Amino acid sequence: MxxxxPSGFETQPWKNGGGITHEIARKEERGRLLWRLSIAEVGSDGPFSAFPGLARILTVIAGEGLLLDTPEGRLSALPLAPLAFPGDLPADCTRIAGAVRDFNVIYDPRRIRAAVRVLGAGTESALGAAPGRLHALLCLGPGCRLGDTSLPEGAVSLVDHDANAVAEGAPALVATLDRI
Structure with a gap:
């Protein structure tokens, strides 16, 4: 494990000045991104960055949410409702009501299958091991455990073995990355 x-996240401003990204972890192979986990702070409305050849799952973790206008129609990114879409889909973002923080999983769908699920407060879930599988547990409040280990609020635990995740006092997110 x-x-x-949060003090270990790498923070960088967006090129368009509309927010900042806190990169949690990433994996590259042969100079190409395999996956990246991050938290974005969306401070203003505007275009989303494009990630050609990649896919993303965005989950709002603070704030009222985002409306994403795309050529394929409007997507609603609402609190604790993971939203998957192509990384190269042009999207213009409008915040529903003020600043938003969101958790992002960006990955290469040709090499990775990804999913994000919410553990509600007072729930637990077994994180199963499999060859090429990695789980990331994001604690959204106090009272989060992985097995017997208590995790601090805002921390992310990466685990590639069987473990039991518990969200006691607040929800948590579990991102699962499976190598195809």
């Missing part, structure tokens, strides 16, 4: 506290 690898524990990454």
């Amino acid at each position: 690898q524990l990454i506290p």
Whole structure:
């Protein structure tokens, strides 16, 4: 298990000045991104960055949410409702009511199958192991555990073995990355 506290995230401003990204972890192979986990702080409305050849799952973790206008129609990114869409889909973002924080999983869908699920407060879930599988547990509040290990609020734990995730006092997110 690898524990990454918020102080270990790499923070960088967006090129368009509309927010900042806190990169939690990433994996590359042969100079190409395999997957990236991050938290974005969306401070203003505007275009989303494009990630050609990649896919993304966005989950709002603070704020009222985002409306994403795309050539394929409007997508609603609402609190604790994972939203999957192509990384190269042009999207113009409108915040529903003020600033938003969201958790992002960006991945290469030719090499990775990804999913994000919400553990509601007071629930637990078994994280199963499989060859090439990695789980990332994001604690959205106090009272989060992985097995017997208590995790600090805002921290992310990366685990590639069987473990039991518990969200006691607040929800948590579990991102699962499976190598295809």
